[in-house]
Amino acid sequence: MRALKLHELSLADRLADLAVDALIDEADLSPKPALVDRRGNGAHSDLHLGLMHASALSLWPMFKAMAEAAIEFDEIGLPLREALGQIGREGEQAMLITTQGVNTHRGAIWALGLLTAAAALQPRAVTLTAARLALLNDRYAPQPLSHGVQVAQRYGARGAREEAQLGFPSVMQRGLPQLRTSRLQNVGEQNARLDALLAIMTELADTCVLYRAGPEGISAMQQGAQAVLEAGGSATLAGRRRLHELDLQLLALNASPGGAADLLAACLFIDRLDGAL
Ligand SMILES: CC(C)(COP(=O)(O)OP(=O)(O)OC[C@H]1O[C@@H](n2cnc3c(N)ncnc32)[C@H](O[C@H]2O[C@H](COP(=O)(O)OP(=O)(O)OP(=O)(O)O)[C@@H](O)[C@H]2O)[C@@H]1O)[C@@H](O)C(=O)NCCC(=O)NCCS
Ligand SMILES: Nc1ncnc2[nH]cnc12
Numbered sequence: 001m002r003a004l005k006l007h008e009l010s011l012a013d014r015l016a017d018l019a020v021d022a023l024i025d026e027a028d029l030s031p032k033p034a035l036v037d038r039r040g041n042g043a044h045s046d047l048h049l050g051l052m053h054a055s056a057l058s059l060w061p062m063f064k065a066m067a068e069a070a071i072e073f074d075e076i077g078l079p080l081r082e083a084l085g086q087i088g089r090e091g092e093q094a095m096l097i098t099t100q101g102v103n104t105h106r107g108a109i110w111a112l113g114l115l116t117a118a119a120a121l122q123p124r125a126v127t128l129t130a131a132r133l134a135l136l137n138d139r140y141a142p143q144p145l146s147h148g149v150q151v152a153q154r155y156g157a158r159g160a161r162e163e164a165q166l167g168f169p170s171v172m173q174r175g176l177p178q179l180r181t182s183r184l185q186n187v188g189e190q191n192a193r194l195d196a197l198l199a200i201m202t203e204l205a206d207t208c209v210l211y212r213a214g215p216e217g218i219s220a221m222q223q224g225a226q227a228v229l230e231a232g233g234s235a236t237l238a239g240r241r242r243l244h245e246l247d248l249q250l251l252a253l254n255a256s257p258g259g260a261a262d263l264l265a266a267c268l269f270i271d272r273l274d275g276a277l
Pocket of ligand 1 (some may be wrong): 031084085086087088089092103104106108109110113114141142146147148149156159160161163178204205206208209211212229258259260262263
């Protein structure tokens with residue numbers, strides 16, 4: 001039988017591949033502070049690396065369907081936004097069936113879902129297009145008292161919704177420039193990705209951290225990440241020591257930066273779009 005060549009895959013297939021690859025690469029990256037990685041479960045009792053992989057793979061049909069919806073509707077508007085919401089909710093159900101009820105990738109469904117659709121629609125203006133989609137109000141979205149909503153009420157924090165509506169500033173202004181700067185310094189790809197994650201953590205109001213550890217957790221995350229970068233980044237001995245300290249500090253606070261992890265996956269996805277389409 002003739003082997004299928006990569007360029008014979010449809011655009012939607014390739015975007016879904018890129019999104020799942022980004023999620024798996026994020027999960028595998030180690031050592032991430034207090035997050036699930038190759039070393040262990042971080043600050044999570046119900047997550048492990050195999051579950052993160054299975055969850056990422058379960059989302060492939062959802063990402064493909066989001067890209068196909070964007071191609072079919074072919075314009076930014078409420079019909080596409082509401083179709084994406086419906087596909088996202090179904091994807092969330094598929095994830096929960098795979099993980100037996102554990103929330104592995106809720107934030108990633110939101111961020112990477114919007115970016116996948118945006119890449120299918122406007123490959124030259126992906127984050128702007130994703131932001132315009134995120135600004136549209138899906139009339140069928142449920143309004144649960146999520147952790148994000150609870151910490152928004154308590155601390156006025158801006159969460160996943162606003163990050164997308166603003167065009168992913170944590171990725172575009174922090175993560176992606178750091179990823180590329182670290183690569184230019186020849187620190188190795190894994191260290192460049194760790195540095196990108198740390199750069200995202202320096203300013204993010206991660207609602208997972210806020211919910212679990214309040215403003216103290218956010219300060220520990222932001223200042224600790226900054227300290228690693230100022231010490232020379234994760235490829236240096238001084239930076240590694242700071243990274244280890246940050247890991248211990250976040251574990252002691254039970255503070256898991258799950259939102260930052262999702263945004264690292266978004267960063268890897270956007271990085272790879274160049275040249276892949
Ligand atoms: C619009 C939504 C994003 C909902 O937003 P909201 O803030 O109301 O909802 P949350 O349920 O709190 O989820 C947001 C998830 O986004 C990630 N995140 C956190 N902070 C940020 C940030 N500043 N910027 C970007 N992304 C951020 C984070 O996801 C990761 O953490 C998950 C674990 O979270 P947590 O809830 O704390 O943990 P649990 O296991 O549930 O509890 P404990 O362990 O603490 O006991 C993990 O999954 C990561 O992915 C936030 O969780 C959008 O999601 C939405 O509308 N959803 C409804 C369904 C839908 O329509 N979907 C389709 C949309 S196209
Ligand atoms: N590696 C990870 N660990 C814990 N929560 C996450 N959410 C997304 N990626 C994660």
